[in-house]
Amino acid sequence: GAGVSQSPSNKVTEKGKDVELRCDPISGHTALYWYRQSLGQGLEFLIYFQGNSAPDKSGLPSDRFSAERTGGSVSTLTIQRTQQEDSAVYLCASSLAEGQSQHFGDGTRLSIL
Amino acid sequence: DQQVKQNSPSLSVQEGRISILNCDYTNSMFDYFLWYKKYPAEGPTFLISISSIKDKNEDGRFTVFLNKSAKHLSLHIVPSQPGDSAVYFCAASAPRGGADGLTFGKGTHLIIQP
Numbered sequence: 001g002a003g004v005s006q007s008p009s010n011k012v013t014e015k016g017k018d019v020e021l022r023c024d025p026i027s028g029h030t031a032l033y034w035y036r037q038s039l040g041q042g043l044e045f046l047i048y049f050q051g052n053s054a055p056d057k058s059g060l061p062s063d064r065f066s067a068e069r070t071g072g073s074v075s076t077l078t079i080q081r082t083q084q085e086d087s088a089v090y091l092c093a094s095s096l097a098e099g100q101s102q103h104f105g106d107g108t109r110l111s112i113l
Numbered sequence: 114d115q116q117v118k119q120n121s122p123s124l125s126v127q128e129g130r131i132s133i134l135n136c137d138y139t140n141s142m143f144d145y146f147l148w149y150k151k152y153p154a155e156g157p158t159f160l161i162s163i164s165s166i167k168d169k170n171e172d173g174r175f176t177v178f179l180n181k182s183a184k185h186l187s188l189h190i191v192p193s194q195p196g197d198s199a200v201y202f203c204a205a206s207a208p209r210g211g212a213d214g215l216t217f218g219k220g221t222h223l224i225i226q227p
Contacts (some may be wrong), residue, residue: 004156033214042117042202043157045214059214091156099206101147102215104156 002026004105006092010112013106015087021077021108025094033095033102034067038088049075050098061086076102087112117205118141119218127226132190134221136203139184143205147215148177148188151200160201161188190223198225 005024013019025032034046046059049069060067064082069075079086089109093102115164118137126132134148144165149157162223163170163177168176172185176189200222 015176024138035214035217040219042119042217042219043204043215045216048214056213060115099145101162103159104149106154 006105006108010109014113018080021090023075023092029094031095031098033093035091036088082112084112098106117216117218119221121221123222125224126193129192132193134188134201136186142207145206147204149202185220193225195225
């Protein structure tokens with residue numbers, strides 16, 4: 001499809017394991033965003049990429065979180081040594097350029113046991 | 114401290130009537146506001162936006178009003194239809210744009226009664 005694609009759609013893992021979440025933005029979109037939505041909360045901004053670079057990583061919740069984007073396209077969000085509080089829906093969005101409206105994927109529902 | 118607040122977790126409206134969803138913000142640096150609609154197990158879908166230089170933007174059944182002095186915006190849906198039942202998120206951005214992402218409210222669950 002032509003929309004933002006995220007995989008996996010669901011991930012259940014044990015506490016302490018590492019997980020990698022993937023986002024395929026809309027083709028041609030230079031800006032890419034990661035958000036997280038915990039139960040009963042709004043979307044929490046994590047990180048933004050313009051091209052392959054992320055100018056500000058301060059939104060990442062802890063140093064267990066990292067993200068990268070290669071080739072100006074696919075992005076991965078990695079969580080090391082997962083904790084139960086990491087359980088949430090992780091959403092990726094892309095936009096044609098910074099400041100344009102963002103198009104969201106359906107998210108990855110992450111459950112840490 | 115929440116910078117974007119949607120104080121009504123849910124709202125029930127009869128089909129055909131007007132739905133009014135409210136949003137308040139505290140950060141005076143916000144200059145662009147958006148409404149997103151979200152169905153269960155799907156990502157948010159962009160609905161309508163407004164720049165701080167305007168006080169109203171209309172798109173079909175959807176109208177967003179911005180009152181900068183009150184730091185308040187509202188989304189009007191008229192007439193309301195069953196397919197409008199969803200969670201609606203208010204979001205805002207500041208001039209740093211993407212670098213700060215969007216700041217979202219917690220959402221209002223709109224239920225359209227037949």
